[in-house]
Amino acid sequence: PSFASDIEAILALKRERNAVILAHNYQTPEIFHTVADIVGDSLALAREAAKSNADVIVLAGVHFMAETAKLLNPEKTVLIPDMEAGCSLAESITAEDVRELRKRHPGVPVVTYVNTSAAVKAESDICCTSGNAKKVIASLGVDRVIMLPDEFLAQNTAAQMPDIEIITWKGHCEVHERFTPQDIRDVRESYPDVVVLAHPEAPPEVVAEADFAGSTARMAEFVGEKRPSRVALITECSMSDNVAALYPEIEFVRPCNLCPHMKRITLPKIRQALEQRRHEVTIDPAVAEKARLAVERMLAVG
Numbered sequence: 001p002s003f004a005s006d007i008e009a010i011l012a013l014k015r016e017r018n019a020v021i022l023a024h025n026y027q028t029p030e031i032f033h034t035v036a037d038i039v040g041d042s043l044a045l046a047r048e049a050a051k052s053n054a055d056v057i058v059l060a061g062v063h064f065m066a067e068t069a070k071l072l073n074p075e076k077t078v079l080i081p082d083m084e085a086g087c088s089l090a091e092s093i094t095a096e097d098v099r100e101l102r103k104r105h106p107g108v109p110v111v112t113y114v115n116t117s118a119a120v121k122a123e124s125d126i127c128c129t130s131g132n133a134k135k136v137i138a139s140l141g142v143d144r145v146i147m148l149p150d151e152f153l154a155q156n157t158a159a160q161m162p163d164i165e166i167i168t169w170k171g172h173c174e175v176h177e178r179f180t181p182q183d184i185r186d187v188r189e190s191y192p193d194v195v196v197l198a199h200p201e202a203p204p205e206v207v208a209e210a211d212f213a214g215s216t217a218r219m220a221e222f223v224g225e226k227r228p229s230r231v232a233l234i235t236e237c238s239m240s241d242n243v244a245a246l247y248p249e250i251e252f253v254r255p256c257n258l259c260p261h262m263k264r265i266t267l268p269k270i271r272q273a274l275e276q277r278r279h280e281v282t283i284d285p286a287v288a289e290k291a292r293l294a295v296e297r298m299l300a301v302g
């Protein structure tokens with residue numbers, strides 16, 4: 001398809017509205033490499049949202065990312081091009097579940113993955129992403145934490161922090177839970193020289209078969225620094241497409257899985273979002289006040 005007219009319209013609308021587009025690494029290349037002002041992992045998008053001077057922030061990503069941007073910019077207009085762009089992790093837990101967990105484990109701090117609703121963040125002590133989970137947990141100086149809602153991220157983090165007991169929740173990313181160790185063995189059999197990078201939302205037995213595990217930004221950095229001749233990114237499919245566009249000499253081999261929520265965001269919907277100032281993300285002020293603290297504590301860890 002031809003994207004030229006949408007791209008041109010979006011670039012003009014951004015200037016007119018003093019808007020920026022923050023795009024996650026799982027957005028398609030025609031968004032990622034054309035209209036996006038800032039691209040990155042969840043942590044980078046949260047950091048950049050906190051610094052923004054724009055009047056309008058369009059979040060090309062999923063709803064929890066737009067909520068995080070709104071928490072950090074309560075007076076700005078934050079738009080998401082499709083309100084239905086959710087996340088199986090965010091869906092896996094409610095604020096009431098967190099209150100119950102606290103009752104069961106009194107005094108144990110709650111570390112919450114950013115892939116959650118503002119209401120869940122509001123019940124938490126501090127947030128984390130897959131890019132800073134270890135640092136955030138270490139910053140608490142305790143030997144027991146509740147880490148929710150991603151069971152696999154919690155288990156993969158616990159494997160690197162043997163002195164800390166991590167109590168988990170049974171949330172999973174519907175994209176990463178589908179990978180199996182056999183997927184990696186198959187790719188290695190076809191390409192013995194392949195370097196395999198996995199996202200820590202994948203099950204621990206999958207991460208164990210990989211050469212490196214890290215957030216989407218860490219994977220992109222790894223490829224940029226090491227320049228392997230062949231690489232498999234065990235994550236969402238657009239990630240490979242976006243990094244491959246930067247390094248034509250590197251061969252990117254599959255498997256990959258698509259995130260149906262990320263794929264709801266398209267160029268025509270971004271254009272409509274800017275034209276019609278929709279869909280505006282709003283958060284109950286009482287919830288926002290508490291949720292913001294948890295996100296700001298995370299950002300302060302650095």
Ligand code: 13P
Pocket residue numbers: 025040041042043115129130131173201214215216217
């Ligand atoms: P990161 O980009 O922070 O690694 O997160 C991956 C993800 O699944 C976001 O939805």
Ligand code: SF4
Pocket residue numbers: 062086087088089090115173174175176201236259260261262
């Ligand atoms: Fe959620 Fe997984 Fe999709 Fe990320 S890739 S938005 S964690 S379902």
